[in-house]
Amino acid sequence: MSDQGTKDHLEGAAEESVAEISEDETPTGTNAVSDGGSASGNGRPASKDTEPIIERYGKQRNIALLFLLGVAFVVAAALAAWYLRGLVSEPVMLAVTGALAGIGIFFLFLLVMGFIHLSANRRRDQFTRNLVNGMESGILVSDHEGRIVFANRAYGELTGATDSLEVAGIETVFAKNVVATESIYRMARQAREGVTASEEIRLPNGLLSESEGARWFRLRARNMEHEEHPEGLMVWQLSDITEDRRAQEQAFQELQHAINYLDHAPAGFFSSNGDGEVVYLNATLADWLGVDLALFRQGSLKLEDFVSEHGLELLAAAQRENGKEERAISVIDADIAIDDSRRMPVRFYHNVSAGDDGAPGNARTLVINRLAPEESDGGLAEAEVRFTRFFNNTPIAIAAISNAGKTVRTNSPFMRMFKAQLGGASHGEGVELTSLVQEADRAALEDAINETLKGGTRTKMVDAVMHGASDRFLRLFLSPVQDGPPEDDSGEQVIVYALETTEHRKLEEQFAQSQKMQAVGQLAGGIAHDFNNVLTAIIGFSDLLLANHRPSDPSFQDIMNIKQNANRAASLVRQLLAFSRRQTLRPQVLQMGEVLSDLRMLLERLVGDKVTLNLVHGRDLWPVRADLSQLEQVVVNLCVNGRDAMAPDGGTMEISTENLEGAEIAKRFGHHREMPHEDFVVLSVKDEGTGMSEEVLEKIFEPFFSTKEVGKGTGLGLSTVYGIVKQTGGFIYPESAPGEGTTFRVFLPRHMAKEEDIAPAEKAVKESAKDLTGSATILLVEDEDAVRAFGSRALASRGYTVHEASSGVEAMEVLEEHGGDIDLIVSDVVMPEMDGPTLFAEVQKSHAGLKFIFVSGYAEDAFAKNLPEEDREKFGFLAKPFSLKQLVSAVKEMLEE
Secondary structure: OOOOOOHHHHHHHHHHHOOOOOOOOOOOOOOOOOOOOOOOOOOOOOOOOOOOOEEOOOHHHHHHHHHHHHHHHHHHHHHHHHHHOOOOOHHHHHHHHHHHHHHHHHHHHHHHHOOOOOOOHHHHHHHHHHHHHOOOOEEEEEOOOOOEEEEOHHHHHHHOOOOHHHOOOHHHHOOOOHHHHHHHHHHHHHHHOOOOEEEEEEEOOOOOOHHHOOEEEEEEEEEEEEOOEEEEEEEEEEEEOHHHHHHHHHHHHHHHHHHHHHHOOOOEEEEEOOOOEEEEEOHHHHHHHOOOOOOOOOOOOEHHHHEOHHHHHHHHHOOOOOOOOOOOOEEEEEEEEOOOOOEEEEEEEEEEEEOOOOOEEEEEEEEEEOOOOOOOEOHHHHHHHHHHHHHHHOOOEEEEEOOOOEEEEEOHHHHHHOHHHHOOOHHHOOOEHHHHEOHHHHHHHHHHHHHHHOOOOOOEEEEEEEOOOOOOEEEEEEEEEEEOOOOOOOOEEEEEEEEEOHHHHHHHHHHHHHHHHHHHHHHHHHHHHHHHHHHHHHHHHHHHHHHOOOOOOHHHHHHHHHHHHHHHHHHHHHHHHHHOOOOOOOEEEEOHHHHHHHHHHHHHHHHOOOEEEEEEOOOOOOOEEEEHHHHHHHHHHHHHHHHHHHOOOOEEEEEEEEEEOHHHHHHHHOOOOOOOOOOEEEEEEEEOOOOOOHHHHOOOOOOOOOOOOOOOOOOOHHHHHHHHHHHOOOEEEEEEOOOOOEEEEEEEEOOOOOHHHOOOOOOOOOOOOOOOOOOOEEEEEOOOHHHHHHHHHHHHOOOOEEEEEOOHHHHHHHHHHHOOOOOEEEEEOOOOOOOHHHHHHHHHHHOOOOEEEEEEOOOOHHHHOOOOHHHOOOOEEEEOOOOHHHHHHHHHHHHHO
16 A cells, blocks of 8 residues: 555554553653564564554553552452451461462462453554554654654664664654754644644655665654643654655656657647647747747747737637547648747647547647748748738638538638637538528528529629627628539639628718717707797797786786796707707806715705615816706706606616726727717716617607607607707717616716816806996897897887898998997898808908897807807807897997997
8 A cells, every 4th residue: 555545544543553542651762662573564474563663552551450450469468367367267367368369469470471461452452553553654653742652663664773772753863854854843833733744855865874865755743632641642654755756757857858859859839728828838939939948937928929810710710629539630821920020931730639528628739830941842832821821811701612502711810700600610611601690691692602603703792690699790792713513512612701891880870870860950950940039029029018018917917928938938949959059058167076966955856755866976076168057957857867767666876977088988988989089077877767778779869759658758858968968079878778777978078277267267147237228229130020020129118229130231231321320230140141140240341349249049159160260259149039138138238348
């Protein structure tokens, strides 16, 4: 039985054999009682050679018992003599006591001679003692004071002890070797702490004599509990493993010779694992790659570090299929990188071994330099290398198929494109081309293959969707070619070129969606502009009527209702203008954290008691530039939509903010291709509602589209949010799935602080003048008759002299006639013949400095950007629809500047 195989048995046997150790002290070292002669190895008689060389338990207890029994007989004889002294005659008494003493002495003699045994433990332990003493490993048991209580025969053989007088402790045996002494001390300390310690020790000059040469020993130490020794006993196991280590050294030397032969082979060689890490490479390949073998470690070099991209794809495709016992060697032509600027064309002979579970294990690859003289056969070899490079490095996936529609040969991009569909097929050979596209496109592809096989020179084109990936689109080109007779199912009959058009298709869809949103926005803006004129007239004439009616008049309340409903209609128009990005905004520098904190109480009331609102503020948020009221409207609309999505059960709504650096956009939001890689502040609103499908997500920003019941929503909430965010220069994207809630992310551009931001970002609106009357002369230019009539009457009622014009051309005529008297021009922006900005430019030429107010239903920026830079601060602006008070207030403020 080997040392390693008997480790556990040996430990248990030693435990049993010392189970009855007595407490009486014995000398340390060699003062012991010998129980037998020298050992004779395996097969020795049980009566002698299987006896331990030292055994100090059991016998001590037997001697003590013998002494006690002898004393007992003596005492009994004395008591009998005292008791019988008066009852019997002296000769009788002497006879009785003599008989008792004789019996006791005779019994003691029998015990000493071994004819009588009082200890049953020795019989019970005989089997265990024989087992332990027959082991090849030496066993030594001592207490923690170093006193030896047991040593088997093998220990004596290993340490050169022929009897108990020569047996020495472990420390004494290895005292000459410093390294061994340190190991023994360390193991003894670990054993006392309850840890089983094991170490191997090498003695350069042997253990018994220097002629032995180097020897190896394995030491094992543990602490064994015993009832008579509170601190326990130290059990040492000593094994001679010299032959094992010499065999290992010999095997290592043979392996070194084999490696040396492989290192200097005229071809490169490497082995790699399933993760693409090189676990071994020979010196030839290392020299080609410029790798220092002295610094090489497993995993420090990967296949991707020196194998070309198409080579990696082909090597991956050649992995062993599960369940096969053997696999043919794959021959792969590829390039390896010699340095940053040079490549070497090579041929891989690649084989993958199987693991114990049948899965692919480590690969072994032979590398042949295809440009080496012995591999070259003239220009043909160089031409083959060039073709291989062109074939595998093209961005187009190429495959040759037979007349059965199966692939015969493929290039690396083809393997990469259809990696998931090809599975474990080696090099993509023998795969039906139609199986690579979804079922709906297979008939069209099969027809194209059949038409190509029938002949002709025209290339067939088929658009299809990749099988198993509904979001990946393909365009396949099929060209006829003949490589063998038509009836040959293995010959190349058709060349297929495959291009992935997924990105192109997505861009087309995004462009179409953008065009649709732009068209809807233009329509909404046009409707809003025309409707603003109508509302301006309604609101204006309502103001004129209210000015002539007292609150007690029965008609006063009716006129107020007309005005209030007109104002409601005006709010809807503003939402349409926000969607079309033509709303008037007053941007200022804002901190998102402060904006949300100010809105918190309002939002909590809006979402109700069943919704838990959490605000998560990002740290050190960058400032943004936006219209405060419009930004608040964005947050409110998103929260209201989230609340409605969680009705009636409610849930948790989270509003969070964070900074997003431009470098992180590609990593986190790379699917949003239209976003520039700039810094943004991100506002996220997340709910736990019902979620939305992809079909709904495509339409949520369209005006008047709503998933709510009829009468519970205008469908302008999200379209308004979309317009405000876009007009601010930001982006908004929803993420949702049915049953998983919805997250809206608003990306607002980071505002870089400037010196003028220290002052208020926008000029404060002047308080309305208490006295709104005046005596100035005003030229009112408006193409809508109703709006012009209202404006003229409103200004005239406040004391102004008003000249009217229905177009820019007519305004120029009035200006020529009354130019010197006119103090202010109030003009619409959108007019036939000559619009407002053109009129403004012409007026600046002939009457520089004449004050000007633009009136428009569009945002101020929509026309101001068309004016010269020096003229953009020379006019006022009044947004439609406006009331009588707003009109006269704007005129008064402009005249007073």
